[in-house]
Amino acid sequence: MVARRAWLAAAGGVLISAAGLGGCGFRLRGTGWRFGFRTLRVQAAADSDVLQSLRAQLQAAGVVVTGTGVAAATTTPAARPLAADVILQVLQDQRERVVVGTTAAGQVRELALRRRVRFALRTPAGVELIPETELAQERELSFSETVVLGKEAEEALLFDDMRTAIVRQWLVRLAAVPLR
Template structure:
């Protein structure tokens, strides 16, 4: 029993060594972004992606401000759409597969610039099989796929925002 007493200290040393190696190579936990701005003004908050986006922004240390004047960066959600179309039919004319499409259009503006940036699009697509004998299960699967596409869009939008480098705001001269 006392012969293997060196194992716990060896494991601790190995763990410390792994942590040092990961921190020295620039490892960062997923979802932790190096965002160069601290305040964001969000236009278009009546879309379903807004709630998840707000949560992600707040968890990354970005405050949502009520006016554009307080913002380091401005984001406008232009549109959001979710579509469902038939992908294939069985020989008897019953739906076998559906295709789900999700799309978000947005644009970004640096408050120091008078013009908005070009509209950008994030889109997602998922296919799923359909069986009308399992209607409730398939409705649940469809809802999960739509939620996954929205979460992917939030992650991609956070990546787009993380590479934005707004110009520093200058305070107006005091008279």
């Protein structure tokens, strides 16, 4: 009997907490992206990790993505969709690793890691929805030749973080395109 009362009291506390959170506007984070288009065709010189992440996020939000990079060139004409609501032109997708600091002996001490993506969004009729825009991220990395493997892993994590940030910025811009 005591265990049942304790269970009912705990369940009641959970329900009261849930009602309080619902009243304050709390909700679980989901994809939450709403776009003014259903289909998007990508025109890019090559498929990259940024494009793959963007494609995955768009598809998770219900957008049909076609024509990504090299895969678009190998797709048969019969398999290609006739029209897309919008065309995303990827003008530049670049990763840079630049030495910004050295010792007196010429050893590398600091690197700048950069990721740049330039794109434009238009309709199939040529109406420009987003003019040419550049998204850029930069991270600094101290370097030591004694821990090269650890620094390579750190560099990979920093590039992954920059990719995630750029995709998020890209999605915000695409979601701001006016609805039909």
